[in-house]
Amino acid sequence: MAEEVEHTKESWPENVVVRVRGPFYDVWTAQGVIRCVVRGALKRERRREDLVVVGDRVEVRIVGPGEGVIEAVAPRRRALMRRARDREVAQVIVANLDQFVAVFAAAQPELSFGMLDRFLVVAESQELPTVICLNKVDLDPEGRARAALAPYRAIGYPVVETSVVTRIGLEELWRMLEGKLSALAGPSGVGKTSLVKAFRPELELRIGAVSEATGRGRHTTTASELIQLDERTFLVDTPGIGVLHLWAVLPEELGQYYREFRRYLGSCAYRDCRHLDEPGCAVRAAVEAGEIDAGRYERYRAIYQDLEEEAERQGRWEVERLRRERRTR
Structure with missing residues (x-):
C-alpha cells in the first residue's frame, strides 16, 4: 500500500483534486485534504469517464469533519486525455497541467516511438508544453536510444536523459519541473515512480520490474496522484499506458x-x-x-x-x- 502523501499549505492551489479512489475524491482545501463525493446532479451533467480527475479545480461544500461534496468543476485549462478503450468516450488522465513529461526507457522496456509520437500529437492538440524524458540511460551504454531521439531534439522538443541508479540528469529534470505542475506519463516499467521517489525518497511508493517474458512493465501505479515536491512544484504520477488511442483528432x-x-x-x-x-x-x-x-x-x-x-x-x-x-x- 502506497503511503498517503502529505501536503503543506504553502503555495498549494486551493480546491484541487489530488487523488481519486473509487467514488471518493481527495481535495486539497484551506482546511486541508477533504474526502469528497460528487453531487448527484453533477454526475448527471458529466460523463462518468470525464467526471472529476486529478488536477481539477472544484467547488466544495463541507458537510462534516474531513468530508465534503463536490458541487461544481471549473473549466479545464489543459488536459492530458485519450479515447477510452473499446468505447467512444474521452478518458481524461489529468487536468490543468503546466507541462507534460513523456517518460520512456532507453531499455527494459524498449523505447516505443509509435507511442511517443501519439503522446506528442495529444500534447500538441492541447497546446501542452512537452518534455521528453529518456530514463534508464545506464542500460544504454552505447547510446543507441539517445541517438534515436535526435529528430525530436531537432524539431524543438526538450530531451532530458536520466538514470535513478547513477542519478544522471536528475538535476536537469528538476530544473524543468521546478515551479510547475507536471504530469509524468508513459508505458509501464519505464521508471516514472522511481523518478518521483528520487525527489521524494521518504514516500513509500510501489516500484515494479519489467517482465522477462513479455519485456513490458508491470503496473504499480494504479491511479493518478498529485504529489507536492516543494512549495512551488507539483508532479502527477500516472498509471502506465499500454495503448494510447487518440481522442477527437480528425x-x-x-x-x-x-x-x-x-x-x-x-x-x-x-x-x-x-x-x-x-x-x-x-x-x-x-x-x-x-x-x-x-x-x-x-x-x-x-x-x-x-x-x-x-x-x-x-x-x-x-x-x-x-x-x-x-x-x-
Whole structure:
C-alpha cells in the first residue's frame, strides 16, 4: 500500500483534486485534504469517464469533519486525455497541467516511438508544453536510444536523459519541473515512480520490474496522484499506458500536430492534401530531401490510417462534434 502523501499549505492551489479512489475524491482545501463525493446532479451533467480527475479545480461544500461534496468543476485549462478503450468516450488522465513529461526507457522496456509520437500529437492538440524524458540511460551504454531521439531534439522538443541508479540528469529534470505542475506519463516499467521517489525518497511508493517474458512493465501505479515536491512544484504520477488511442483528432488535422510539417503546410499542390500519396506534396518532398525524419513520417502514415478507420466507424459528423466538445470543456 502506497503511503498517503502529505501536503503543506504553502503555495498549494486551493480546491484541487489530488487523488481519486473509487467514488471518493481527495481535495486539497484551506482546511486541508477533504474526502469528497460528487453531487448527484453533477454526475448527471458529466460523463462518468470525464467526471472529476486529478488536477481539477472544484467547488466544495463541507458537510462534516474531513468530508465534503463536490458541487461544481471549473473549466479545464489543459488536459492530458485519450479515447477510452473499446468505447467512444474521452478518458481524461489529468487536468490543468503546466507541462507534460513523456517518460520512456532507453531499455527494459524498449523505447516505443509509435507511442511517443501519439503522446506528442495529444500534447500538441492541447497546446501542452512537452518534455521528453529518456530514463534508464545506464542500460544504454552505447547510446543507441539517445541517438534515436535526435529528430525530436531537432524539431524543438526538450530531451532530458536520466538514470535513478547513477542519478544522471536528475538535476536537469528538476530544473524543468521546478515551479510547475507536471504530469509524468508513459508505458509501464519505464521508471516514472522511481523518478518521483528520487525527489521524494521518504514516500513509500510501489516500484515494479519489467517482465522477462513479455519485456513490458508491470503496473504499480494504479491511479493518478498529485504529489507536492516543494512549495512551488507539483508532479502527477500516472498509471502506465499500454495503448494510447487518440481522442477527437480528425485525420485531416493530424499534420498540424507535427511540428516539422508546419512550414510545408499550404505549399502542396492540393489544398486538401493528406500528405500520403498525392502528387505535388510538399511534406513528402521534404521527407525525400531529408528535411523531415523518415521514421516520424512513416508513423504519421500509420496514425493517419488509424484515424481514418476510426472516423469511418464513428461517422465524420460525430467526430467533428466530439472535437468541438473537446475544445470547449
